[in-house]
Amino acid sequence: MDGKAKRILAAVSIPSFLIGTDFTGAMLLVTPIEQEYSVDITTTQWVLNAYALTLSMGLVAGGRLGDMLGHRRFVLIGLAIFLFASLACILAPNVTALIVARALQGIGSALVWPCILALAATSVEEDERAQAMGILMGTVAGGNVLAPFIAGTLAEFGDWRGFFVFNLVFALIAMVLIARFIEREKEHNTDEAVDLAGMAVLAGGVFCLLFGLDVGADNGWTDWVTLSLFAIACVLFVLFPFIEKAVRDPMIPVSMMRNHQFVRTLALNGLPAIVLFLCLLYLPQYMQKVLGWSIFWSAMGMLPLAVVVASMNLAVGNYYNSVGPRKLMSLGHAFLMAGCVGMLFLQTSWGYLALVPIMVLVGLGGGLVFGPAGTAAVNAVGAKGAGLAGGLSFMFHLGLGAIGIAFATSMMFLSATRVVENALAAATIKLGSQDIHTLAAGTLKDPAVAAIIDRLSSKDAVTVTAAVRDSFAEGLHTAFWFGLVVAAVGVVVSLSVDEKKLKTEPEQT
Incomplete structure (x- = not known):
């Protein structure tokens, strides 16, 4: 060289x-x-x-x-x-x-x-x-x-x-x-x-797929928005080879x-x-x-x-x-x-x-x-x-x-959500779905997670803290x-x- x-x-x-x-x-x-x-x-x-x-x-x-x-x-x-x-x-x-x-x-x-x-x-x-x-x-x-x-x-x-x-x-x-x-x-x-046409179709397909995974994690995999995004992604991916040939x-x-x-x-x-x-x-x-x-x-x-x-x-x-x-x-x-x-x-x-x-x-x-x-x-x-x-x-x-x-x-x-739900059920702790979402997605240092734990009794706080750590x-x-x-x-x-x-x-x- x-x-x-x-x-x-x-x-x-x-x-x-x-x-x-x-x-x-x-x-x-x-x-x-x-x-x-x-x-x-x-x-x-x-x-x-x-x-x-x-x-x-x-x-x-x-x-x-x-x-x-x-x-x-x-x-x-x-x-x-x-x-x-x-x-x-x-x-x-x-x-x-x-x-x-x-x-x-x-x-x-x-x-x-x-x-x-x-x-x-x-x-x-x-x-x-x-x-x-x-x-x-x-x-x-x-x-x-x-x-x-x-x-x-x-x-x-x-x-x-x-x-x-x-x-x-x-x-x-x-x-x-x-x-x-x-x-x-x-x-x-x-x-x-x-x-530009092929780029737009492929980018749209990938975007819908990523956004569908995001929405599905929040709203559920059978939610109509989630299913619609996945359907659009599939259509665009199938369409892409035909665009490329044209x-x-x-x-x-x-x-x-x-x-x-x-x-x-x-x-x-x-x-x-x-x-x-x-x-x-x-x-x-x-x-x-x-x-x-x-x-x-x-x-x-x-x-x-x-x-x-x-x-x-x-x-x-x-x-x-x-x-x-x-x-x-x-x-x-x-x-x-x-x-x-x-x-x-x-x-x-x-x-x-x-x-x-x-x-x-x-x-x-x-x-x-x-x-x-x-x-x-x-x-x-x-x-x-x-x-x-x-x-x-x-x-x-x-x-x-x-x-x-x-x-x-x-x-x-x-x-992680399943682990948190099971821990809460075993300890008979009742929290809303949004709180469960926050605990499963967050860390013990997150202000939102700390706010939820602060509302609990000391015994329940220990249980929830362990659940957040174990869920990860x-x-x-x-x-x-x-x-x-x-x-x-x-x-x-x-x-x-x-x-x-x-x-x-x-x-x-």
Whole structure:
């Protein structure tokens, strides 16, 4: 790898790391945001969902625009939007403004990610692409796992807005490096167009699905609003392939949809993200709610996962050609399964040390899958389609991860509600449905939960306090049953990959 390629990789690694931090870092800020704006978890969840939705749905458009008008140009435009949105997050007067600003951050990231992936893939020789992609996926995955530590530290010693100050500063640094070390491209694919119709249909389907899971957790799964949202989502998902066949430049080209190896690699970019996001979202909460740790120390507690994932992602690119992506990804999903099994047997009395081997297993699994899956997606279509392939691979990484978290959260909330209801019934404590909802969804530090407990007698308060703590532990087990199934599916899909078909030449695509 020559000096120019190394400079380009160094420059694009900064925004790659930044994008990696932005989704998972916000996971640790849900509780302080909820407390500041006096809203519940169903509302603050959209601080995550809004970003995931606009990012995942806009990635392909970002890749297209980069292919048409220049990757360097749209990296800089995307970073400028991201910078402005970060400032809007810092100044947000209410949760609605924060959600809108987060959606804008997602748009900025959607322009940046596929373009830096294309810059990295085309800056090196073909036999060096796996190493380059491994470095880039290593930085984004490293951002994924280091973000809770960054956000927790800033929230503990300052304010949750400090995390978005971090976003702003890094976006500015990235803009300077990209402008300094990457030259403007001289050739573009000027005959392409952005598939706005396909993007709108797919985004609408994902939005209805996520919103349906949100409403269903609150109003019940047989509620007419919940069923209507799921029905609309199904209709839009069914309609999407027909839209793609009708438009001139589809969001997902028909040739790519028919490329079974590429479709498998897309799934393998998303399935491991579900298990990783489960750990990043719920393990810090476990440390806070069950072990009684502060936000800072719960973030520090995630370092074993952060170190293992980042190290594996940086190292695994060197083994892509010699070992092969199928073996790497199959082994990675097997490690993810082992981590989920460990969570199923976890007892609250075991303390923090019981979490360490689980985090190591999940870190090994994620590190073995993320880099090879991203590289395989690009290799399945060739270098000329790197921007689009990169956009689609990260769309599935974040999109499936967000949908999986929404499913797991709904299952977790139902399980937690059942535990609270059973504890109240056994102690003959009568509370309204809204109070039960608050206890199942909240923490012992939440003002709303504390207000309910303060109304009770000392004996009943002890019972309800134990129920809130136990409900989270039980819900956690339910969520990781889902993670175990996802990881098992990942093993099956990995074994079905045909490595010989992951060397498609650009002109054949």
